[in-house]
Amino acid sequence: MAVIVQKYGGTSVGSPERIGAVADRVAATVRKGDRVAVVVSAMGHSTDELVTLANKVARVPNRREMDALLATGEQVSIALVAMALQERGVQAQSMTGWQAGIYTEPVHGAARIEAIDTTRLLALLEADIVPVIAGFQGIHEGEITTLGRGGSDTTAVAVAAALQAQQCEIYTDVEGVYTADPRIVPKARKLSMISYEEMLELATLGSQVLHPRAVETAKQHGVQLVVRSSFTQTEGTVIRDMETMEGMRIVTGVATEKEVARIAVLGIPTMKQHLSEMFTALAKEQVNVDVIVQSVVKTGEVDVSFTVSEADVERAIQICEQLQPLLGYREVLQELGLSKVSIVGAGMITNPGVAAQMFAALEAAQADVKMVSTSEIKVSCIIPKSHLHAAVNQVHQAFEL
């Protein structure tokens, strides 16, 4: 008998009615004869509400206590989902992180899962009882830990790997992975299948469907993922190993990130280059740097540009200014109102000319390309936000997605 892991996100369990719908879906899978383990997130905005409470009692809430606080969000969901399943005649038991045997490293707020002791979970599945597992949380030596961003997806994948599940279904509020953001490109098409690598690039590039951590974990353990909607019966997108398959698409999809800022550090004397120190300082202050471009403009001098989220611009500028004596640069500039558009596809590796085709499309959309960054299966361009809409549609059309 196959084990299937189903993960339901915050929107999917956002109200008692939604929890009822989730229970209906789990019950249907159980009646089909599969053994199901369920992983759930906290209800809707409950995590945000808990964070607000914490910020009211302390300026910088202690991280250990933050974990104890936030872990209650999923504990509420698992209890309610288990009750709703029992109401439908399906045997179920809620499992907190520590009850489910999810052991993490000793880090608060962003712990990685180290091991899953499946003893209790297997005993429940053997007895045809659906374990309803709290996502996002674990335990280390009697201390409650949380996994940070993408935590619930990661819990689901890790549980699926530990239980050697047939597949891990991620239920969310979209119907799957699209060739582009359907809100920008009306012709965007849902993909029926995509490789881990492509999904990783898409996930990192701002398709909010699935957290890259979860995709990485799935790739590592060979867990087949399915992304689908908890609101409809539509088939979703399967994410799996596709190396063995013929005829890979050159470009699988177009990803976008709306709000991007560019910082340019101009005129760094080449003998003074301390770039690693600059980016280490930025990382230490939690400034997430995305695209980095370095160019030699004239002998003995380099310019470095990088992108950050708009919220981080001020902090990034401050850090650069503090490092001026060390780097000896001439000036630092900032540019707001930018977007990122990227194409992703495993077939790019063997198909030269893809970048050129993309530049042509952007030119046709009159989108000024500010920065370019490429990987083996991805080309990203920074363009003015005002041209994003036209650019994405043009690119989508150019690659016949």
Place this chain on the structure above:
Amino acid sequence: MAVIVQKYGGTSVGSPERIGAVADRVAATVRKGDRVAVVVSAMGHSTDELVTLANKVARVPNRREMDALLATGEQVSIALVAMALQERGVQAQSMTGWQAGIYTEPVHGAARIEAIDTTRLLALLEADIVPVIAGFQGIHEGEITTLGRGGSDTTAVAVAAALQAQQCEIYTDVEGVYTADPRIVPKARKLSMISYEEMLELATLGSQVLHPRAVETAKQHGVQLVVRSSFTQTEGTVIRDMETMEGMRIVTGVATEKEVARIAVLGIPTMKQHLSEMFTALAKEQVNVDVIVQSVVKTGEVDVSFTVSEADVERAIQICEQLQPLLGYREVLQELGLSKVSIVGAGMITNPGVAAQMFAALEAAQADVKMVSTSEIKVSCIIPKSHLHAAVNQVHQAFEL
């Protein structure tokens, strides 16, 4: 160095501001040089909100899941109180029931504490870290349990007993134990000291200050209790062993219960008496019977009257009617709109005539006495609700409280 246990109820931690005030109070005690262990309830109405959620997803929520759900209420409070303490420079750590080593019997919704493993709590106290312990909850073989009504008070007393604390301070929204309900008797006086036995009778009789379970546990382990307000600096009421003290008050206080209903089962043939079966049936259906009076009206027949809460009347009548064939009674009657007024005092044991004095006071208030029940240190009378106010004031005055 003395250990003091401080317990804060739901109103005391009802908002971020109130949590700040609680942290100020704990911090002040710590700065005085005492070691403090804190026990807290769920915030304000959060437990009610969780119950409402549960009732929306299942008609009869599973009790195991109800415990998992409700336990989140206190977990939120302990995390927030610990954060607020750290904000004030006081080292603190939140402890859920399972982290604090509170082991209960394997019952959901109304478990009794079986043992407390103080290893973690003592280690924290030794290191001058304030443990902030979740009231109301415990663990049994990896399962979350809750203690039911009066649970948080009971946790505090049990923790105080296990830590051999100097005293257990129960912070609430009243300033202590009064000679009568101050809302009914304006002249009611706060008691500075009261014995366990008197407090037990007062607690059982509807003074909502402290749950009888907690008083019983305190009596059993000789834990000195203090009931006081978390909103003011006023000294509270000390509850302790007073057997050794001279000059016990004859009457310590007047307790009231506003809504009481009387059920009379009339004309039960004496040869058919199956009273135990009647009260067993009532108990099985969770009908809480309070005062029971049995009287012989004529040879070969008895009448039995008992009181229940108004909410239980219908169910009680139904149960009695089902038992008619067995009991063979003539008729069953109900009377609503009644109240109970009681006097409590350890000195009654050695002072005859107290009941007579009470009847005289009720007569002066023109309150018709429907039923009487007495224990060694208590006299309770059922009277019409319309006369409660006058009666309580008259009794209060008669015993010069």
